[in-house]
Amino acid sequence: METLGNFLEHLRGSMSLREAAKRCGLSHVYIRDLEKNKSNAKNGDYIKPSPDTLMKLSSAYNYPYEHLMIKAGYIKEESSQLFNKPFVQMDLNDVSHIEVDDDYVTFNTADKQYKNKIETLSAFSEFLDALEDSGFIKTDRHLYANLNKIVDQDEDNGILYFNVERTVYVTIALIRQKKYRNLIARSIANNTNQTLQVSMSPLKRSLIHVFSWD
Structure with a gap:
């Protein structure tokens, strides 16, 4: 069975240890110890790279971080579905709302969630531009809602709903x-095939009456 060390050595390929060390900011000796499955002198266990170390190796070898996390045993393979759709492959038309924190963007569809790691500020900036072009609005500090998915709202409590059962929703700041x-x-009326009700003051109604041709 292939060990994590063997796999890391395979990923490095023809790249020298010193070049790998330069790219990821780790000691070339430490990288080699990982590849050779060296044991920890204190307890005799194999050296296990931390998630932070795996992130650095992922960047240096241009290999998906979540796959290294699976190889190292930090996450189960079935859990990787949370990470399996990068920004460029995610169809935003299927997404009802998006949550953004310091490290991840979480896409919420009708029945699933997909998490993406925020790798660079430039990629994240391009992503935000794509949101605006796809009909999303920022509703709260870390929330974005798809206008094409909103079917109801509670103005008093500042909530937008994405299904008639009102089980999927986001908050919206006043x-x-x-x-x-x-x-x-307008979006709710369009999404629910309803006629938009426009309320007018008596003054506006009287002006319409004055300037009507009838």
């Missing part, structure tokens, strides 16, 4: 609720 009120109302 200032953004005011900013996007008309846009959200």
Whole structure:
């Protein structure tokens, strides 16, 4: 059975140890110890690279971080579905809302979640531009909602719903609720095939009557 060390050595390929060390910021001696499955002198166990070390090796070898985490035993293989769709392959039309934190972007669809690691600021910036082009609005500090998926709202409590059962939702800050009120109302009407109800003051109705041709 192939060990993690054997696999890391295979990933390095023809790259020298010193070049690998330069790319990932680790000691070339330590990298070789990992490849040779050297044991820890203190307890006799094999040296196990930390998640941070695996991230550095992932970057140096241009290999998916989550796959190294699986190889090292930090996550189970079936859990990797949370990481299996990068930004460029995710169809944003299927996504109801997106959560963003310091390290990950979480895509929420009707029945699943997909997590992506934020690798670079430039890639993340391009991603945010794509969100705007795809009809997403920022609703709260770390939340983005797909206007094409909103079917209802609770203005009093600042909530947008993505299904009639009201089990899938995001919060929306008051200032953004005011900013996007008309846009959200039009989106809900369009998504639910309803006629948009427009309320007018008596003054506006009288002006319409005055300037009508009838």
